[in-house]
Amino acid sequence: MSPPSIAKSKQVTNDQRTSLFRQLLLCRRFEERVYYLFLEGRMPGTIHQAQGQEACAVGVCSALIRGDVVTSTHRPHQHAVARGLSINSLMAELFAKTTGCCHGKGGSMHLGSLEDGMLPAVAIVGGAIPLAAGLGLAFKYRKTGNIVACFFGDGATNIGSFHEGLNIAAIWDLPVVFACENNRYGASTAIEKVTRVPHLSDRAAAYGLPGFTVDGNDVEAVYDAMQKATKRARDGKGPTFLELETYRLCGHSRSDPGHYRPKEEVQYWKERDPIVRYEAFCVAEGVLSAQEVQEIKASVEKELDDGVAFAEASPNPQPEDVLNDVYA
Amino acid sequence: MVEALREALVEEMRRDPRVILLGEDIGVPGGFGGAFTVTLGLEKEFGHDRVLDTPISEAAIAGVAAGAAMGGLIPVADVQYGDFIFLAMDQLANQAAKMRYMSGGRLTVPMVFRVPVGATTRGAQHGQSLEAFLMHVPGLKVVCPSNPYDGKGLLKTAIRDPNPVMIFEHKLLYGSKGSRKEASGMQVVMHVPEEEYLIPFGQANIVRPGDRVTIVANLLMVHRSLQAAKLLEQEGIEVEVIDVRTLVPLDEQTIFNSVRKTGRLIVVEEDNLTGGWGAEVVGRVADACLGSLEAPIRRVAAPDTPVPFAPIMENRYIPSVERILAAVRSVL
Numbered sequence: 001m002s003p004p005s006i007a008k009s010k011q012v013t014n015d016q017r018t019s020l021f022r023q024l025l026l027c028r029r030f031e032e033r034v035y036y037l038f039l040e041g042r043m044p045g046t047i048h049q050a051q052g053q054e055a056c057a058v059g060v061c062s063a064l065i066r067g068d069v070v071t072s073t074h075r076p077h078q079h080a081v082a083r084g085l086s087i088n089s090l091m092a093e094l095f096a097k098t099t100g101c102c103h104g105k106g107g108s109m110h111l112g113s114l115e116d117g118m119l120p121a122v123a124i125v126g127g128a129i130p131l132a133a134g135l136g137l138a139f140k141y142r143k144t145g146n147i148v149a150c151f152f153g154d155g156a157t158n159i160g161s162f163h164e165g166l167n168i169a170a171i172w173d174l175p176v177v178f179a180c181e182n183n184r185y186g187a188s189t190a191i192e193k194v195t196r197v198p199h200l201s202d203r204a205a206a207y208g209l210p211g212f213t214v215d216g217n218d219v220e221a222v223y224d225a226m227q228k229a230t231k232r233a234r235d236g237k238g239p240t241f242l243e244l245e246t247y248r249l250c251g252h253s254r255s256d257p258g259h260y261r262p263k264e265e266v267q268y269w270k271e272r273d274p275i276v277r278y279e280a281f282c283v284a285e286g287v288l289s290a291q292e293v294q295e296i297k298a299s300v301e302k303e304l305d306d307g308v309a310f311a312e313a314s315p316n317p318q319p320e321d322v323l324n325d326v327y328a
Numbered sequence: 329m330v331e332a333l334r335e336a337l338v339e340e341m342r343r344d345p346r347v348i349l350l351g352e353d354i355g356v357p358g359g360f361g362g363a364f365t366v367t368l369g370l371e372k373e374f375g376h377d378r379v380l381d382t383p384i385s386e387a388a389i390a391g392v393a394a395g396a397a398m399g400g401l402i403p404v405a406d407v408q409y410g411d412f413i414f415l416a417m418d419q420l421a422n423q424a425a426k427m428r429y430m431s432g433g434r435l436t437v438p439m440v441f442r443v444p445v446g447a448t449t450r451g452a453q454h455g456q457s458l459e460a461f462l463m464h465v466p467g468l469k470v471v472c473p474s475n476p477y478d479g480k481g482l483l484k485t486a487i488r489d490p491n492p493v494m495i496f497e498h499k500l501l502y503g504s505k506g507s508r509k510e511a512s513g514m515q516v517v518m519h520v521p522e523e524e525y526l527i528p529f530g531q532a533n534i535v536r537p538g539d540r541v542t543i544v545a546n547l548l549m550v551h552r553s554l555q556a557a558k559l560l561e562q563e564g565i566e567v568e569v570i571d572v573r574t575l576v577p578l579d580e581q582t583i584f585n586s587v588r589k590t591g592r593l594i595v596v597e598e599d600n601l602t603g604g605w606g607a608e609v610v611g612r613v614a615d616a617c618l619g620s621l622e623a624p625i626r627r628v629a630a631p632d633t634p635v636p637f638a639p640i641m642e643n644r645y646i647p648s649v650e651r652i653l654a655a656v657r658s659v660l
Binding site (some may be wrong): 069103104113115124128165171209324326 | 350377380382383385391392395396398399400401418422423427428430432433435436466469490491
């Protein structure tokens, strides 16, 4: 059975489609490159990757404007790429260089650049949700017209800061979109084992918020849902909860082969690969020719090649740099 | 003290439109102005956009304050009783304290978090001292004013500091009247200038000079130490009492200079003994001034127990003037 088609958005132009496709590809290829750099022992630390979840990152981030801020999780690479942070600065951070977006102080789980619209990611599950509400409060008070896109996973909907953060954002009509990437697992634990609520979007009602379940592997469906939510937020009507149904094709972290997932389940989701679906859609719609697809692929590889080269040529921090940047 | 803190808030809120207040019951019209009336009436001048009443959500209070600080505001948030701060610890210790560092120094978190501490016969979950928990978190500053003059000057400095600042206020020093009347509350009355003044962090105050013994104390214990010093004066023993004012940054130099002069150190804290802030001071003095010491260092602290209810036990818990006197005599 072929996977569901893309829900063609009335709001997306063909130029935007080309850009969405490139962004999806850049996210995926970034993760694949980093994975191999890791296996080759060229990167320190650990990584939590999101292959398979590209349409969530790209669909949400593509609806943002300058000055909007994304908050993220221990699995932030694709959020950072989709938000438009420079590949050079992201690669350099993963290589622990001073030219990284966090000057080598953050690492994989804290990628971000507030001035470029992404708060350094927070690795505590749900930890960024109250921060997102606070950023929203600042934007509302200062009347900047900006919003916050707050990413978290299915597992986070069970933690206390989720409850407190959504509630406070709701009562104060803060301009936040809560984007839950439901990839069905919190590390190795299936969501149905830890939640009695069949659709996580139903949890929004507990806070008096609208909640929507969206095909998280359809970039235009995500984009459309996000556009409605951002409009609501910018109009001062408060937060929206979006449950983006997706799947990670990789393990939880680099050391996890994912044996806890049934083979049929993994296969089902492989057939719903967001990039395969979108490429087929773009070609069928005449947005991209086969030749143009190849050109985009080559351009993505070059951007990543340049990023890795930049990172490897960048200087290492000094040991004594550990002492800096604690206090302003 | 309450009036001095309120003046600090009013002055800073008038001076800088980015300053907002967050807490439970702080701005409800006809309400209390927070548990200890510090924010009483502020919503009349500044409105509910700047004086925000929160749900009972300490993690959200701290996290929203940190997020709003990173978003360009200067939030002054509070917990109603210090013991509730444990509900906010992830947001304070993992987010607010670490964000600047994790970003490589590319952002600031200019927030203030006010924490009422001290035992007041309300039992174990409404009376703990908490400075040590936050002193141990790199990235936070820790302030503890013992009197109204210091309270106003330090709170104003805290609001202007670009870092997350924890400010610990002792419940019995707020000034016991009206709805915040406390059985053993102290009325510390002093002149607090109307003209603008700030007290910098990292500057301890020698509240009473002396040459026989150094006492280092904070909050309520400064006052008990002064009472002990007055009694000792009658015996010709002049005790130097130092009010730390801030624990992070700590004014080591004033403490070291004093210990080098007197050769004897007593630390008086309402903290539990083990791992209290006093242990940190003692460790630094042992490192820097060992040659000057003529007697062992003593800490007068609460025992390693939760705060008991019965007044007779609570009076044993909180360091008394008698225990301070005994400690001083034991090193002479």
